[in-house]
Amino acid sequence: DAGVTQSPTHLIKTRGQQVTLRCSPKSGHDTVSWYQQALGQGPQFIFQYYEEEERQRGNFPDRFSGHQFPNYSSELNVNALLLGDSALYLCASSVTPGQNTDTQYFGPGTRLTVL
């Protein structure tokens, strides 16, 4: 049973650049959520995708955008990178929201460093 996968593992970018991170959900899951985890902090919710639409967004600027594909995989895009965007980006998958099963399983994460 394949778990949540993310790519790439590590990424180094410079300020002002754009980055795309990718996630494939756990088999049988159709909902993908993205989180940002700064060093020493808990993960912060960015947004959630279900049925190829953004279902809910946390307190993140529009520089953060996403997409979900028909096969349920998802991308996170960050434009105009800032030094403060350096973090571990986590993807979590779950089954259809509202069906009393909201447990989220995390992928290994992508470590983004902005120089």
Place this chain on the structure above:
Amino acid sequence: QKEVEQNSGPLSVPEGAIASLNCTYSDRGSQSFFWYRQYSGKSPELIMSIYSNGDKEDGRFTAQLNKASQYVSLLIRDSQPSDSATYLCAAADSGGGADGLTFGKGTHLIIQP
């Protein structure tokens, strides 16, 4: 604003003893609660979920929920050095987690051999 509070630690416990981790949450609308374990440099790994008041046991782990006090705890019995990690408490609303999980900052647990 929804908040989950945890003591950051470190919490040091001798091997074989019971480790007790606690968190409180601010949003009374929260219905689902989760404990994740995170080793340094790794992603969070689900340990337990709890939805109803009372205790839920799974092996060496027991989660406790008190919605009236807005309090969640995790007990680890017979602590092992491999239990040394950061433990994250998370809460979700009643909408199937659509607002995302709200995490605490985590408690750093050290099991002393």
